Amino acid sequence: MLHLRVETTWRYRDTHDRLLHTQYPMEIDRRTRLTGGNMNEPVRIGNIVAKDATDASETIHRLLQHVRDRGIDWVPASIAVETGKHTLEFIPGEVLHRPSEWTWNQGILRDIARKLRAWHDATTTFPLEGARWNLPCSEPIEVICHNDVAPYNTVFRDRTVVGLIDFDTCAPGARIWDIAYAAYRFVPLVPETAQTAEEMFALFSKSQVRERIEFFLSEYAMGNEPLRYSVVDLVCTTKHRLTALSDWTDRFAVESGKSKLQEHARVYRLHEQLLDRLK
Ligand SMILES: Nc1ncnc2c1ncn2[C@@H]1O[C@H](COP(=O)(O)OP(=O)(O)OP(=O)(O)O)[C@@H](O)[C@H]1O
Numbered sequence: 001m002l003h004l005r006v007e008t009t010w011r012y013r014d015t016h017d018r019l020l021h022t023q024y025p026m027e028i029d030r031r032t033r034l035t036g037g038n039m040n041e042p043v044r045i046g047n048i049v050a051k052d053a054t055d056a057s058e059t060i061h062r063l064l065q066h067v068r069d070r071g072i073d074w075v076p077a078s079i080a081v082e083t084g085k086h087t088l089e090f091i092p093g094e095v096l097h098r099p100s101e102w103t104w105n106q107g108i109l110r111d112i113a114r115k116l117r118a119w120h121d122a123t124t125t126f127p128l129e130g131a132r133w134n135l136p137c138s139e140p141i142e143v144i145c146h147n148d149v150a151p152y153n154t155v156f157r158d159r160t161v162v163g164l165i166d167f168d169t170c171a172p173g174a175r176i177w178d179i180a181y182a183a184y185r186f187v188p189l190v191p192e193t194a195q196t197a198e199e200m201f202a203l204f205s206k207s208q209v210r211e212r213i214e215f216f217l218s219e220y221a222m223g224n225e226p227l228r229y230s231v232v233d234l235v236c237t238t239k240h241r242l243t244a245l246s247d248w249t250d251r252f253a254v255e256s257g258k259s260k261l262q263e264h265a266r267v268y269r270l271h272e273q274l275l276d277r278l279k
């Protein structure tokens with residue numbers, strides 16, 4: 001058991017306006033390493049998650065405060081960036097590091113589309129001056145993209161979406177850029193483990209995949225025609241998105257020494273090719 005002196009007093013409220021913690025660091029015997037991520041090794045201390053701070057953490061801290069002030073209460077409250085750590089509210093529930101069969105329920109597809117739309121709308125007023133990001137911007141800049149909306153960054157309770165986490169990849173960009181990645185993971189455009197054209201349609205047939213894309217896009221647009229993207233737009237953007245992601249992942253694998261990420265880059269390239277089957 002590790003004991004730390006209590007040096008800081010923080011008061012913050014959860015999404016139901018309950019006071020969560022008044023002191024941190026607390027006695028850290030309740031410290032738990034959170035597994036499942038690839039980039040970071042967050043630690044949970046009671047109702048708080050501590051991640052290694054990055055150059056973008058101050059900006060992300062302000063961004064989370066900005067969207068929560070605009071009613072997006074299903075992202076974690078950002079508590080502080082200090083002493084090399086970014087601390088955030090822990091959202092109780094289940095994060096799917098391996099999808100279950102219920103991950104593909106239509107209700108979840110609708111929840112993700114609507115929440116992504118609400119997140120994007122809330123970010124349009126975020127002041128960009130002085131902001132720093134870990135990823136490059138994707139032109140045209142319309143919103144702040146989350147850039148990694150996927151079951152492994154979504155918190156579920158009772159098979160419904162209750163939270164979105166992991167904002168380290170946020171960067172200004174185009175709505176469709178973010179929609180493309182969320183659709184890749186949640187429709188899914190290509191199932192995570194698919195390596196061949198046959199495996200691509202193991203979960204849903206080609207016509208079902210296209211129907212699910214249409215549904216996702218229409219739930220995102222919510223009747224706003226200029227925001228109703230086409231299936232062709234979505235597939236083309238996802239191809240660009242996966243190419244950019246595989247290049248970035250290859251570079252990051254070398255820089256960080258995390259060579260297992262090269263396998264992820266290979267899969268992104270393969271999936272980019274498989275997407276031609278949906279055209
Ligand atoms: N605020 C939170 N509420 C609930 N669970 C969390 C929270 N933050 C992190 N976790 C848990 O810790 C895991 C890793 O956290 P996170 O996704 O932030 O790290 P990462 O290493 O940056 O992930 P990735 O590989 O997706 O980039 C999450 O998948 C989730 O299970």
Ligand SMILES: [Mg+2]
Pocket residue numbers: 037038152153166
């Ligand atoms: Mg994550």
